[in-house]
Structures are given as C-alpha cells and as structure tokens.
Amino acid sequence: MTITVDLVLLTIRGGQLQVLLIRRGIPPFEGAWALPGGFVLDDEDLDDAAARELREETGLEPRHLEQLATYGTPGRDPRGRVVTVAYLALLPDLPSPVAGSDAAGAAWRPYDDVAAGGLAFDHDRILRDGIERARSKLEYTPLAAAFCPPEFTIAELRGVYETVWRTRIDARNFHRKVTGADGFVEATGGTAIRDRGRPAALFRRGPATLLHPPLMRPAVGNPLAGADDIR
Amino acid sequence: MTITVDLVLLTIRGGQLQVLLIRRGIPPFEGAWALPGGFVLDDEDLDDAAARELREETGLEPRHLEQLATYGTPGRDPRGRVVTVAYLALLPDLPSPVAGSDAAGAAWRPYDDVAAGGLAFDHDRILRDGIERARSKLEYTPLAAAFCPPEFTIAELRGVYETVWRTRIDARNFHRKVTGADGFVEATGGTAIRDRGRPAALFRRGPATLLHPPLMRPAVGNPLAGADDIR
DNA sequence: TGAATAGTGTCTATAAGACAATATCGG
C-alpha cells in the first residue's frame, strides 16, 4: 500500500476563510482542484512529511500543524490502494499568495466557493473534516492566534472567530473574556491604528494551550448535530 | 509500506479503567504486552479493519469505535516500515473477560498498572493518547454511556466519570445536570436496586451526540497542560 | 467637533456547586 499526506491549509484573507488548493495537471481528476499533498518518503516520519509538503507549497515553516485523520477507503484513488494521512495547518494571511510554491496551479480559494464539492479524490470530505476541526478547536484552545500575525489586536482576533464561526460576537464581551483568560494573549505594550478610531493595544499569543473555560460558539440549534462516531 | 490497525479498547471493571492487552508470543517484543491489532486487508476499509479486529478480539460488535490517530515513525516496528492507524473503542463491562478472543494471551489490565510503560512498539504512547481522548470526549459528548450496559442508573453513569476522570462528583448536582441535558439520557421507566437504598430509575442513552454546554472536569491546575500540537 | 473604533463598567439571566431535605428501599 502507498502512504501519502494531504494538507488542509487554512487562512483568512479579505474576511473570508480560504483554503490552499492545487489544480491538477495530470489524470486522474485532471483539471480538478485538490488538496496539496504528496508521498511519504521511505525513511520519513508522517509529521515530517507534512511539514515538508507545507514548506514546498507555501515556503513557510509550520506554525500550527496537527494531524487530522487518515483516509483509506479502497477505491478512493483510482490508481490503486492509497492511504492518506491528512494534516491541518492554520496560517496567517501571507504577503504573497503562495510564495515558493512548487505547484504551478496553487491558489487560495474561499471555502464558501469550494464547500459545495467538486474536489478530486475524497478531498471534499477531508476539507470538511478539517474545517470542522478548526471550528471546534477555536472553542477550547487559543488556536485562533495561529491565523494572526505575531502581533495582533483583539479586534483582529475577534475577526478570526467571526469568520471561522460565521457569527457576530460582541466586541466588548469578547475583549473582556480574551484578556481575562489566563495565558491566552499577552500585551506587547505597543499599539497600532488599524483603521480609524482609537489605537488598539497589540498582543501576542500567550503560553496557554487550553482554554478553561472554553469560548463557546452559540449552541447549534438541535443537540443531534456533529455526529463523529465511526466514519 | 505496511498498514495496520491497533485498538485501544477501554472498559470499566471493578471501579477501574482497564485496557485490553495481548501478550506477544513471538518476536519482536516477545513476552511483552501490546495493544490488539493486525494488518489491513488489501481491499478493506480502515474502519472495517478496526471493527473486524474488535470482533476477533472480543466477539463483540462495535458500540463506539472511532479513529484515534496514525503513527508512522520510521523504526517504530523493527521489522520494517509499518504505519498503524489507531482506533479507540469504549465497551461496557463484559460478562466473560475476553469472549471469543483469538489471541490466547488477551487480558484486561488496569490502566494504572500499565500507565508506567513497558508495552511493545510505541503502544505506550498510543494508549496514552487514547486515554486522553476518552477523558476529553466525556466532557462534550454523551460517550460515557458507551461504558455502560444498555440500561443503567445515573449513579453508574456518574461512576464512569469518576473513574475516567479520577475525580469525585457531587451525586445530586450530577443527577440534575445529566437528566436536564437535552438528549443525553432517556428514562426507560424501569427501576433497579443496585446495592442498598432506594431503587434507582433506569435510563438508556439518548439521541444527542454533543453536549451543550459540556460537562467540565475541574480546571487542570495550570493552563499550560495538554499541548497537542504537532507530535 | 464628529465619526469611528477601543476598552471599561454595570446589570440581568443562567448555570455551577454546596448542601439541606425528602423519598424509598432492605433489614
């Protein structure tokens, strides 16, 4: 059997959640969009393979990279039995769209434009699982900062939540909650004027890795949503 | 490369969290304890392979079986490059310890006796990850019922939390919270006398798959615990 | 000054946790 890694690379650009996709130049699924990925080398750890792919596609060192899940349904790749280990990475808005990419057809695509389906292989499902992982991890980890540059304002951090969760959050309560949560963010002392209005204090990510208590997104209508038993 | 599945099978017996282990009869790690597992067949989905192993080891149909993570560090198996997809299953206390097992040396072992280490391959780490997954999923899913028989009392459900979390929970507040959470448990109408005292009402698992709000274990001292970035 | 954004204070509804009180069994 063959082992590959596939990457769900997410960022926020222009107020939209975007995902890095590659336009396939060869069959199968020629011309279709796919998640970036590649083969795991013979003597390479899975995490290292994912980090290497990330470097090759974006020219970036991993900031947050975590294993998502593994997909191995027979027939998912028409060329033969391929098991893929999917990884999720969250990136700040990059200066150049895809710096240093070795894939000619790489592009950031708004998730909303892609969510309807049409990706190669089983990448629609992998992408959906990655989005859901990101959404839920914002609740109980300080991961939202991974979408931000090293120094950011509370309003920018709030924008991450609003974009990923597709909700509107009260700026004042959010400010109190985030600055009050132990180890979530640390003031740098600096300030910045992002738009009009009073300058905002700058923060960097704090040392916490878990939020107690979590920042909860509003309850999701019915309590039966989100089944995640055996796939 | 070779693909295997390994199972972290957890149950609660005698007030202890226990894990199903197999004593290895052949090298490598001959004589050591290991997680049950086996090869993924050429035309078999990963989830199906895990379910098949579960049946072979316990004679049971899966009640709760979920993918845990995938481990593929070169050298983790001295025989060659083997990538293993680990699964987590939660089982009620079984009548016969390991009914229908095809592995002669299978046994339930208290997690506390095994947590110190000594398992074959990288199974110490896989087991630890499985335990942590179970602990955290009790918070925001109704999964604790997977440790119980089809009908159970609230006190038994509370015992699951107390055992897995190693905490003591106020029986009265727990009762109110669990019976009040929408879709967590449903009264069957029956009652049962488990020990001395007033008979307890029997419940079965409800339709909810997520708890809103979650049942939180007490905050874990420092906020830096629980890192789970790239491994 | 006025518009705009940042940040603080206050109030209220809700939930969590402590714990009293009542219910129902076996002996």
Add this chain to the structure above:
DNA sequence: CCGATATTGTCTTATAGACACTATTCA
C-alpha cells in the same frame, strides 16, 4: 425504626450576554 442510596429543592457564587459609558484617534 435505621442505614443507605436516590432524587428534588434551595441558596450562593460565578459566568455569559446585553448594553451604557468613557477614551482616544483622524478628519
């Protein structure tokens, strides 16, 4: 009745969310 466990109720405190208010900038 007594001891034990189940279940309900009450009280206190903490937190979430709504929203008034103040602060600081640019135009």
